[in-house]
Amino acid sequence: MPNAIATRQGPYVAPSALVRVLPHAARWVLRGDSSVMATAASTLGVPFVERPCQAAAQSDCAALWLGPDERLLIAPADAQSELAARLQTALAGQPHSLVEVSHRQVALEIAGEHAAVLLNSGCPLDLHVSAFPAGMCTRTMFAKTEIVLWRTAEQRFHVEVWRSFAAYLSKYLALAAGELAA
Amino acid sequence: MLLINCPYCGERPEPEFVYGGQAHIARPTDPRACSDQQWADYLYLRDNVKGVHNERWRHTHGCGRFFNALRDTTTDRFLATYEVGHEPPATLKGAHS
Numbered sequence: 001m002p003n004a005i006a007t008r009q010g011p012y013v014a015p016s017a018l019v020r021v022l023p024h025a026a027r028w029v030l031r032g033d034s035s036v037m038a039t040a041a042s043t044l045g046v047p048f049v050e051r052p053c054q055a056a057a058q059s060d061c062a063a064l065w066l067g068p069d070e071r072l073l074i075a076p077a078d079a080q081s082e083l084a085a086r087l088q089t090a091l092a093g094q095p096h097s098l099v100e101v102s103h104r105q106v107a108l109e110i111a112g113e114h115a116a117v118l119l120n121s122g123c124p125l126d127l128h129v130s131a132f133p134a135g136m137c138t139r140t141m142f143a144k145t146e147i148v149l150w151r152t153a154e155q156r157f158h159v160e161v162w163r164s165f166a167a168y169l170s171k172y173l174a175l176a177a178g179e180l181a182a
Numbered sequence: 183m184l185l186i187n188c189p190y191c192g193e194r195p196e197p198e199f200v201y202g203g204q205a206h207i208a209r210p211t212d213p214r215a216c217s218d219q220q221w222a223d224y225l226y227l228r229d230n231v232k233g234v235h236n237e238r239w240r241h242t243h244g245c246g247r248f249f250n251a252l253r254d255t256t257t258d259r260f261l262a263t264y265e266v267g268h269e270p271p272a273t274l275k276g277a278h279s
Binding site: 139 | 190191192197198244245246247
């Protein structure tokens, strides 16, 4: 019998000089109080940060602040089942909600001198490095789609978008990049 | 673009927010003791203020939190925003009926 298990393919992403698709990752949305967040941070091996709109990252893992009681946890795809088990064990007994969303969204990286200008084509946030420094992250709007925006370096952004919106977002970015080049 | 000061995230553009109706409406502690009129007033009757209005907003496309705001309905200017469960700033409190 042929192998009936389909291989998962990423969504269509329009090619663009400043944009690239990041490899598949494991993701969870964690909700709970600050002790839950501290436990999850130590399990993931990232610093515990309680400041609003701040991301904590260490090696390939990251915990992004989405709300006072909400974090987006990102880890390498191959560590998914092992980390899920460790998170569940560590958080057992504490009221929390841990939802696996690995396949719900895809990550794009927007890098280069004009990365912030490109993002501002659809995102009204002030992305000047003094207002949105490296390490800052937030959920926000890009044109008509919701994204999680994380500045990983002065000229590099990590964008999380729901996979069904990835084509729309990347086409919009490709169009804007064309205008920048012109 | 109109900027709204989220008590958690700071100043953000208006499209990230959703209006959530009038604020500080307390549910009657004993609904069975209410007359039909009192219950209907609680459910449906809202102020239609020309001037400073207490309202709830939700930072839907940001931190996802509800918060309260004082907004002047004639100028669309936000006078203050504060967390749910808190009273409006004392200096502005008298502005609302």
